[in-house]
Amino acid sequence: MKVPKLAVIFLLVVCLVVYLTYVKRCFENRKLSKPFLEQLYRTDLHKRPTSAEMAGEMFRYGIMFDAGSTGTRIHIFQFQQENNAAPKLGPETFKAIKPGLSAYADDPEKSKAGLLELLEVAKQTVPPAQWSSTPLALRATAGLRLLPGEKATHLLDKVKEVFAVSSFLFRSDSVSIMDGTDEGVSAWITVNFLLGGLHKSEVPTVGILDLGGGSTQITFSPQDEKTIQTSPIDYVTSFQMFNTSHTLYSHSYLGLGLMSARLAVLGGVEGQPVGGGQELVSPCLAPDYTGEWEHAEVTYTLKGQKAGEPIYESCLSKVEKMIYKRVQKAEEVKDMEFYAFSYYYDRAVDLGLVDEKKGGSLRVSNYIDGAKTVCKNMEANAGQNPFLCLDLTYISVLLQELGFPTDKELKLARKIREVETSWALGATFYHMESLHKH
Structure with a gap:
């Protein structure tokens, strides 16, 4: 039977429409982004980029300087950003130098060498093609918060001067003292x-405890509405991160970081030398101890108190008087999981309670027992660390004042997934979201 010519033409048109529809759908399903298309054809129409080239294009970087009271640290984070989802982290580059930025309060020009040293680490880590799009920021903490305003301003101005010619993405508000x-x-x-x-x-969130040199922080997400209602108004804060809103209980106690608290217990005053060759005499030191200790550019002469009452009981009394009514208890913390780091971690390592590299868990009572043992041993000998008795006693009292019972277990970690458990990564995310909004 002879097929009419019109039917053949109609059949060919239908086939063509079906084929074009199929091709269109396949193309749409791939959802190729413009950058990907540009990358696909940027050099050679017949050559696709390697997976390594594509991975290199997807990685972005963020640089955060942590200007603490005892040192300055650089964190260089590598990550992949996918739409509005949380970034996926790559390896972190980290380096620390001493002393802290506040040590140059009387001569800001001297801070320049250390800043340039750390910037060189960033330039060796971030590909040159991405320097101009990589955010650079510095956040100073308690060390600068404790300085007179004019001195702190001059230091930050010097940082801005150095950063402005660094080739990285920098704005004037990228350098500041962190609240x-x-x-x-x-x-x-x-x-x-x-x-x-x-x-x-x-995955439930956890609370954090950070003990720095000049200040200490406690932060957690309240599960009980009563916590929010009964807390001071400035202890509760809300923010948005990765398209999700969070309400937190968070407070920083300036002057209750380990070094500042140590000075207060010893009887000194922050930033004020002891005049006339006088000594700070303390029951928290071994009876035969004499020595010098430098804190915030002031050198103090220290001496142990003559043997009398047991060192632990005498030191405990001094610590309790110093911290009395300076800390707010949060009842809910006893039922929540908490991670502790910084000097909480370091002193636990000094006691041998956790592995220096892996961290671990301990109870508040472990700090108490450790303090008693160290203080007892110091009645005969100051040992290698003359401040360990004082530091452990202070940490054990601070934790109880914050609301943690003696049987409360804390997790101690210096790193999680090979990233430092400091505020630096969170501040980097926050800074980058701020840049994106503007």
């Missing part, structure tokens, strides 16, 4: 991002 609450919130973001609590609804 204590922001420090706690940023540390909370870091830890919970690394544990998965910020982007996995089935």
Whole structure:
């Protein structure tokens, strides 16, 4: 039977329409982005980029300087950003130098060498093609918060001067003194991002305890509405991160960091030398101890108190008087999981309670027992660390004042997924979101 010519033409048109529809759908399903297309054809129409080239294009970087009271540290974070999802982290580059930025309060020009040394680390880590798009920021903490305003301003101006010619993405507000609450919130973001609590609804968030040299922070997400209602108004803060809103209990206690608290217990005053060759005499030191200790550019002469009452009981009394009514208890913390780091971690390592590299868990009572043992041993000998008795006694009292019972278990970690458990990563995310909004 002869097929009419019109039917053949109609059949060919239908086939063509079906084929074009199929091709269109396949193309749409791939959802190729413009950058990907540009990359696909940027050099050779017949050559696709290697997977390594594509991976290199997808990685971005963020640089955060942590200007603490005892040193300045650079954190260079590598990550992949996918739409509005939480970034995926690559390896972190980290370096620290001493002393802290505040040590140059009387001569800001001297801070330049250390800043340039750390910037060189950034230039060796970030590909040159990405320097101009990589955000650079510095956040100073308690060391600068404790300085007179004019001295702190001059130091930050010197940092801005150095950063402005660094080739990295920099704005004037990228350098600042960090509010204590922001420090706690940023540390909370870091830890919970690394544990998965910020982007996995089935993973509960954890609280954080940070003990620096000049200040200490406690931050957690309240589960009980009563905590929010009964807390001072400036202890509760809200923010948005990765398209999710969070309400946190967070407070920073300036002057209750380990070094500042140590000075207060010894009887000194922050930033004020002891005149006339006088000594600070303390029951928290071994009876036969004499020595010098430098804190915030002031050198103090120290001496142990003559043997009398047991060292632990005498030191405990001094610590309790110093901290009396300076800390707010939070009842809810006794039922929540908490991570502790910085000097909480270091002193636990000194006691041999956790592994220096791996960290571990301990109870508040371990700090108490450790303090009693160290103080007892110091009645005969000052040992290698003359301040360990005082530091452990202070930490054990601070934790109890914050609301932690003696049987409360804390997790101690210096790193999670090979990233430092500091506020730096959280502050980097926060800074980058701010740049994106503007």
